Amino acid sequence: MGPTRIGIRHLRYTIAVADAGGFRAAAEALNIAQxxxxxTVQDTEKDLGFTIFQRGGSGFEITEPGRVFLDDARLTLAAFERTIRASRQNELGARGHIIVGYSALATSSHxxxxxxxxxxxxxxxxxxxxVMSTDTMMKNLKTGEIDIGFLLFHESVQDPQVTQRPIWSTQIGVVVPRSIDDVSLDMLRDADFVIGVRENWRSFRALLDAAFVEPGLRPSIVDEAWDVQVIFQRVAExxxxTFYPISAADSxxxxxxxxAVPGWAPQLTIAMAWSNVADTKLLRAFRDSFCDNFACK
Amino acid sequence: MGPTRIGIRHLRYTIAVADAGGFRAAAEALNIAQxxxxxTVQDTEKDLGFTIFQRGGSGFEITEPGRVFLDDARLTLAAFERTIRASRQNELGARGHIIVGYSALATSSHxxxxxxxxxxxxxxxxxxxxVMSTDTMMKNLKTGEIDIGFLLFHESVQDPQVTQRPIWSTQIGVVVPRSIDDVSLDMLRDADFVIGVRENWRSFRALLDAAFVEPGLRPSIVDEAWDVQVIFQRVAExxxxTFYPISAADSxxxxxxxxAVPGWAPQLTIAMAWSNVADTKLLRAFRDSFCDNFACK
DNA sequence: TCGGGTGATCGCACTTCGTTATCGGTCTGT
DNA sequence: ACAGACCGATAACGAAGTGCGATCACCCGA
Structure with a gap:
């Protein structure tokens, strides 16, 4: 079996077909003809020796070996683009380009x-x-769409392909209109709350649920919202x-x-996360510049 | 800045130049004209926006950004070739190809x-x-030339880019001609030994050195050899x-x-090692098929 | 049965990538 | 100092790769 004639182009097109759900749709997404x-996909299949897409009259199915190949190919393509992106000069003449995802909770001067x-x-x-939710971030880290993520460190957020390192800890406070002067546990029992919807704030909600148990809180949630801005807007009205990490006070x-609520100080840790597979010199420098800073590791 | 026109070919050629130490030499290694x-290298440099090789009258030097790029490119190229290799069908019609390096010490029914x-x-x-030495194995794991390694687990063999997992432990015995019926610590004090040279057996020698301390052994080494076959040959003569792990008795x-030497039983652990960056479905299956087997993890 | 959808195939143009021949440069040994 | 060996860059050109539009064969629902 000779050397492959497969190149990056083959991976890119094949992946595009799988993602777009069709050859025509993929061609459109790639801005080329069908x-x-x-x-290209045929050449790829011929080189690999098996069919990736089982074509049927309308639509197609991805074969089992095809699925395995596509999973690997996605990682490879992401690695490739990462090294090029990290090395290319930008408009300023300096080198490097890093894509970072962060949870709204991680907003901080840190x-x-x-x-x-x-x-x-x-x-x-x-x-x-x-900005993205913790769950989206994990997905994007694995696909290579983002290089680094800052997210809520939580036991429910784990993946063997992703390494996490705690960066800083803070405690959860209550966000109130400026007019309010002090808060107490008792006050929380009677107050109404606006909190992020579970779909987008899963791990933070899980952390809050756990924090409510000990003092026996059962906050009445009158409103849920997708984005922080909306939550804050509601609170201001x-x-x-609502609850928020104190380290994000600036935003x-x-x-x-x-x-801070006297007598109730649930901890929250923000971690930096990256895919085990994502590894360039620049990214290592990035990670180190965060880790040295906060004396972790 | 538009999309890259860099492909796998560019990485391959650029790396070849760095490895071969020259454009002509690289061309020869690649079986193409200079x-x-x-x-191709010029196109790569133009696309990236900086020079990789600083050409001088005779020879050249690799620029600092070039070195960074090359390091990343090597990983990417290895990842690419790994996914293709792992997906291509072989002569038997089945899929997959894994390259394994193992230390001579790891020979075993396991x-x-x-x-x-x-x-x-x-x-x-x-x-x-x-078969390769532990040190060569670590290098090859990082460059992606091998996918998995079986090596002597030793504190001096560590690398942040390489994950190791102990697979089995055994103890070190003495290899003797069949005619000898029993061995003892006292006998070792007077005997002559044939052992692998330090260049090729660094970690095993380090382990032996440590094992000699407690019983106060100072074996007289009359001969050193590069390969295990030669060592055995000398012993047979x-x-x-010589010393060898008992688990390798079959070979x-x-x-x-x-x-085994009564009263002297230094332990030795064999580990499986792989690059953090080397990750395909097939390799995960391979690693699992070893780990489940020996109830590790 | 007819449009509207799919992907595959064909023929042609442009680009990429390889070749050979040749140039200008630096070192080295006479 | 100069010839010769080596280096990498360049030029010109052929082959292969890769794009295009037009078209085909097919399935499906109206």
Missing amino acids: PAVSK ISAGLDRLNRLHPGCQVEMH GRGL LPAALKIM | PAVSK ISAGLDRLNRLHPGCQVEMH GRGL LPAALKIM
Whole structure:
């Protein structure tokens, strides 16, 4: 069996077909004509020696070996694009491009401090930030769509393919309108709350549920929202209070403030996460610039 | 900045230049003409936006960003070839190809048992075995030249990029000609020994050195050899004795036998090792088929 | 049976990638 | 100092890879 004639292009097209759910759709997504996709996928199948897509009259199914190949190919393609992206010069003439995902809970001066630190070591290195839920982040880390994630450290968020390292801990406080002067456990029992929906805030909600048990809290949730902005908006309107890590105090709207509850201090840890497979010199430098900073490891 | 026009070929050629130490040498190694290499490397540099090789009158130097890029590119290329290799059908029509490195010390029925087990799960999956020293193995694991290694588990053999998992333990015995009936600590004090050279047997020698301390042994080494076959040959000739793990008893030549020394039982552990970056479905199956077997993890 | 959907095939143009021949450069030994 | 051996870069050109539009064969629901 000779050397492969498969290249990155073959992986990219084949993956696109699987993702787009069809040859025509893939061609559209890739901005090329459909026959080119057909041809490339056929070449790939011929080289590998098995069919990836079982074509039927309408639509197709992915064969079992095809599924295995696609899983591996996705990782490989992500690794490839990562090394190119990390090495290419950007507009500023400096090298590097890192895509970071972070949970809204991880907003903190700690993050910007780490980014400043990185910027001193690698001037002009571009960092692209995207807010996303913890679950989405884990998925994107595995597919290579993001390089690094900052998320809520929680036992329910584990994956053998993803390494996590705690970066800092803080405690959960109550977000209230500025007009309120103090809070207490008793007050929480009677208050109404606006909290993120479980679909998007699964691990934070799980952590809150656990924190409610000990003091016997059963907060009445009058409203749920998908995004933090909406939650804060509701709180500012006086619809209810909400819980948030105290380290994120800086990112609160002016109308709100966050306060620790005397006698109730649930801890929350933010961790940095990355795929075991994602490994470039630049990413190591990035991770180190965060770890040295907070004396972890 | 548009999408890259860099492909696997660019990585392969650029790496070849760095490895071969020259454009002409690289061309020869790749079995192509030299101008093709020049052109491809130039295209790569243009796309990345910096020079990888600083050409001087005679020879060249690798620039700092070039070195970083090359390190990443090596990993990426290895990942690419691994996924293709793992997916391609072999002559038997079954899928998979794994390259395994093993230390001569790891020869054992445990290994063949694990391979049998894998063969039941993945019939026809090709496994390519190469004997190499522990140090070479670590290097090859990192470059992706081998997928899995079986090596002597030793504190001096550590690398953040490589994961190790102990697979089995055994004890060290003395290899003697069949004519000898029993061995003792006192006998070892007077005997001559043939042992592997330190360059190729570094970690085993370190382990032996430590094991000699407690009973106060200072074996007289009359001969050193590079390969295990040569060592056994010398022992069979009566030149001296040697030390070897008892689990490898099966692989001894007929003229020799291995015996435990009463009152001296240094332990030795064999571990399976793999690069953190090396990750395909097939390799996970391989590792699992070994780990389940010996109830580790 | 007829449109509207799928993917496969064909023929042609452009790009990529390989070749050979040749150039200009630096070292080295006379 | 100069010839010769080595290096990498360049030029010109052929072969292969890769794109395109047009078209075909097929399945399905109206």
